[in-house]
Structures are given as structure tokens and as C-alpha cells.
Amino acid sequence: MERCNLLALSGSLRRLSYNRTALEALRALSPSGISIELGDIGALPLFNPDLEDSPIPALAALKSALARADGLIIASPEYAHGISGPMKNALDWLVSGEEFPGKPIMLVNTSPRASHAQAALREVLVTMSGIIIDSACLSLPLLGSGLARDGILANPALAGSLQAGLIEFCRQIRALQQATLAQGAAVEEQSRCVIG
Template identity: 60%
Template structure:
């Protein structure tokens, strides 16, 4: 069975982030043929187009991870009805690269009532020519749950939801790979 490599980004910098915990739980739950690489966006400098082309180690690592991935998982909180600053900053750094367009994307929403940021994120990703796999995108009710990684993994309903999304995402990745081979 071929390895599927997925890059995962959390839009939260909080140590006890529900978004980070959801991604880490998915990493624990994933079967052996699915590698989920979690990349931090916290060390990226503020986006400045004048710095494009400059060697920035945290950006180089992010770009290389994206380039090596078959897909991208994003879990990001909503702040004041918008996308988190760190996530928007990371996407701004990636907007002019050749690695992002047509990348398959799975979204995880850890607060189902937080719909404004999810819609804004979808618009940003669409504008960047990313492909959000809607059938793979999931919501899990983590807000105020106080669940960490192990709590999410042990919660049957949340684990099933995350794995159903991941399975759908990987199936779409496989379909895309097959289409590229055939064409």
C-alpha cells in the first residue's frame, strides 16, 4: 500500500489548543500508510512581500513540507468572526508559491458554532487555487470540552468523525493520483 503524506497546520498558537489537539489525535488514529506531518506556523515572521525570496528557515520548512505532501489538513479557530492571524499569515506566505495551487485540503472545525472563519477560510483557499474536499471536512464539538489528544482519541464519536473525514480525504487523494497516472 502506497504511503500518503499529509501536512497538517493548526491556526492556533495556544499550548492547550483544541485545533492542535484535533490534528494530533488524527495523527494518533491514522493507519500506518498515512503519515501526518504537523508543521508549526508560529515562527513565521509577519508577511511582507519585500521579504519574498529571502531565506527564512521557518518558511523554507513549511514550503518543503507542503511540496512533499499529497494533501493539507487545516484546523483553525475563529477570532472575531475571522481566520486566526497566524493562519492568515501562513497562507499569505504561501500565496505566491507553486506548491499550493490545486492542493487537496481537509478542514477541521473544532467549534461547530464558529462558521464565519470557516467560510472565510474556504474563500481564501479557493482564491489561492486550493481544493477543499468538502466531503472530508469535519466539525467536532471541542469548545469547552477540556479534552486533549488522549480524550479525543478515547471519545468514540469524535474519533469516528475524524477518521471518516480522513478516510474520505485519502480516498480523494488516491483518486487524484490515479487520474494523474492515467492522463
């Protein structure tokens, strides 16, 4: 497989967050050729459109990590039936940029009962022109498990699901990239015929 560079964002800033832990496990399970950078959304200021053109180092770092990434992995908790504030804040900062639209997205839900936030998150991501890769999205029963990263890695069912989801995500990213290349070549050929 060609290289697949991914950015992973946790919507929880909690030290022992299951969402962050799941992303750390995913990174540890990455086969060669797949790299996962864990992004930081905790240092972003509260979203304010007046500041969009101001130099904000945390935002610049997030945008450049997203621009470098072939795909985005999001693991985010549900708070009061909604998207976590930190995740919604980060997404609001990315709405008007050019890095997000068309980006393939894998969702990791660490609490299968948290359906409201997942539905709301999907609505936001699709509105922002992200491409959710359903066949790679995972729902893992981590809430209340007490598992840290190494516990997840030692659990064959959890580790197997994470790794299979990751490999499927990169496979679908590659297919999308190839389809885009083929489309570009077809358009180029068509314009050559028209001009010629």
C-alpha cells in the same frame, strides 16, 4: 492503500489549543500507510512581500513540508468572526509559491458555531487554487469540552469521525492522483497520434 503523506497546520498557537489537539488526535489515529506531519507556522515573520526572496528558515521548512505532502489538513479557530492571524499570515506567505496550487485540503473545524472564519478560510483557499475535499471536512464539538488528545481518542464518536474523515481524505487524494495520471496519459497518446 498506497502511502498518503499529509501536512497538518493549526491556526492556533495556544498551548492547549483544541485545533492543535484535534490534529494530534488525528495523527494518533492514522492507520498504517497514512502519515501526518504537524507543521509549525508560529515562527513565520509577519508577511511582507519585500521579504519573499529572503532566506527565512521557517518559511523554507513550511514550503518543503507542503511540497512533500499529498494533502494539507487545516484546523483553525475563529477570532472576531475572522481567520486567525497566524493562519492568514501563513497562507499569505504561500500565495506566490508553487507548492500550494492543486493541493487537496481537509478542514477540521473544532467549533461548529464558528461559521464566519470557516467561510472566509474556504474563500481564501479556493482563491489560492487549493482543492477542498468536502466529503472529508469535519466539524467537531470540541470547544468547551475540556478534552485533551487522549480524551478525544477515548471518545468513540469523535475518534470515529476523525478516522473516517482521514481515510476519506486519502481515498479522494488517490482518486485525484489517478485522474491526473490518466489525463496525462491521454494527452501523451493524443500528441503521439498527431505527430505520428
